[in-house]
Amino acid sequence: MTASINVTVNGKERAFDSGSRLNDLLRVLELDPRMVVVEHNRNIVRRPQLEATLLEDGDCIELVHFVGGG
Amino acid sequence: MTTTVTAQTDSPLTIGGRTFRSRLMVGTGKYADNQTMVEAIDASGAEIVTVAVRRVDLDRTREEGILYHLDPERYFLLANTAACYTADEAIRYARLGREAGFNEFVKLEVIGDQETLMPDNTGLIEAATTLAKEGFQIMAYTNDDLVSALRLEDAGCAAVMPLASPIGSGLGLLNPYHIRTIKKRLSVPVIVDAGVGTASDACVTMEQGVDGILMNTALAQAEDPVVMARAMRLGVEAGRWAYLAGRMARREIAVPSSPATGLLD
Known part of the structure; x- marks a missing residue:
C-alpha cells in the first residue's frame, strides 16, 4: 500500500500518494498545465518546475486561471 | 501632452510601450453567456480585454476558464486584481496573472469600501510601487482625484484610470472637470474606467480629452450587449473626434446662423 499525504488544494484537503x-x-485533477497557474505554499511554480516539485504533507496549493471580469 | 491635429488623423494609443488602435477597452464579466460576450467584444472593436484571476473550480466543468472562449492571439488580455482589499493581496493576484503568461500588464485595483467599491489609494500606491519595481506595466483604477492620479504616475504606473462613477453603476461621467484636470496634468495615458452607462456617456467622456475608456457592465447588462457594443464603439469614436476637432465656444446668447443682411424690405 502506498502511503498518502494530505494537501490543501484551493481550500480543500485532498489525499495524494506520497512522492x-x-x-x-494536475494529472489527477485532470487539469491542463497550460491553462492553470500553480501556487505552492505561496510561491508561484513555473511550468518547467512542476515535475521537479515534490508535494509534502500539509502543503497548500492554489490553482488559478482567468475568468470573466472587468 | 498636446495633440497635433491634422484632418482625419489620430495618433494611436500607446501604453507601456505597446500601441493600440482602439480606445475602447472592455471587460468579460457578467455576461448572460459566453457566446454573447464573444460577439459583443467583437462588435466593440476592443483590443484590450480584461479578465480576473480566480481559483479553478475543481468540482465543475473544466471549460469555465475564459481562455476557452477568447483567443489570446487576437486580444490583449489584461489581468485585473478585482476584489483585492490590500496591497499585498493585489500584488499576489498581479503576480499570478502575469504567470498565466500573456504579458506584463496588470489592471491594478485595491478596493477600500465594499459598498461603493471606491479605491483605497494608499494601498494602490503601495502596490504600484512594488509592482513597478518588478517590471509590471500598471494600469491603476483610481478615483477622480488629481493628487491620487499624480501619485500613481510618480509610483511608475503606465496608465492611470480614474472612474467616471462607481463600478457597475452606469451613472455616467459625474465630474467632467476632475477628469479634464487629471488628463491635463498627467503625462501617462488617462483611461476612464467604470461608470459609463450608455453611448452618450462614452462620447461625453472622450470629449474631455482622455485617451480611452474601459467598460464592462454597460455592455454585459444592456438588453442587447452586441448592439450596445457597436453603439459604444461609435460613441467613443465620436467623442474622440469631437475632442480633436475642438468644440465651438459656449455662448449665453443666440447668434443667428443665417445672414442678417440681404433681407427683404
Whole structure:
C-alpha cells in the first residue's frame, strides 16, 4: 500500500500518494498545465518546475486561471 | 501632452510601450453567456480585454476558464486584481496573472469600501510601487482625484484610470472637470474606467480629452450587449473626434446662423 499525504488544494484537503509531484497533482485533477497557474505554499511554480516539485504533507496549493471580469 | 491635429488623423494609443488602435477597452464579466460576450467584444472593436484571476473550480466543468472562449492571439488580455482589499493581496493576484503568461500588464485595483467599491489609494500606491519595481506595466483604477492620479504616475504606473462613477453603476461621467484636470496634468495615458452607462456617456467622456475608456457592465447588462457594443464603439469614436476637432465656444446668447443682411424690405 502506498502511503498518502494530505494537501490543501484551493481550500480543500485532498489525499495524494506520497512522492507525488505537482505535475501528478494536475494529472489527477485532470487539469491542463497550460491553462492553470500553480501556487505552492505561496510561491508561484513555473511550468518547467512542476515535475521537479515534490508535494509534502500539509502543503497548500492554489490553482488559478482567468475568468470573466472587468 | 498636446495633440497635433491634422484632418482625419489620430495618433494611436500607446501604453507601456505597446500601441493600440482602439480606445475602447472592455471587460468579460457578467455576461448572460459566453457566446454573447464573444460577439459583443467583437462588435466593440476592443483590443484590450480584461479578465480576473480566480481559483479553478475543481468540482465543475473544466471549460469555465475564459481562455476557452477568447483567443489570446487576437486580444490583449489584461489581468485585473478585482476584489483585492490590500496591497499585498493585489500584488499576489498581479503576480499570478502575469504567470498565466500573456504579458506584463496588470489592471491594478485595491478596493477600500465594499459598498461603493471606491479605491483605497494608499494601498494602490503601495502596490504600484512594488509592482513597478518588478517590471509590471500598471494600469491603476483610481478615483477622480488629481493628487491620487499624480501619485500613481510618480509610483511608475503606465496608465492611470480614474472612474467616471462607481463600478457597475452606469451613472455616467459625474465630474467632467476632475477628469479634464487629471488628463491635463498627467503625462501617462488617462483611461476612464467604470461608470459609463450608455453611448452618450462614452462620447461625453472622450470629449474631455482622455485617451480611452474601459467598460464592462454597460455592455454585459444592456438588453442587447452586441448592439450596445457597436453603439459604444461609435460613441467613443465620436467623442474622440469631437475632442480633436475642438468644440465651438459656449455662448449665453443666440447668434443667428443665417445672414442678417440681404433681407427683404
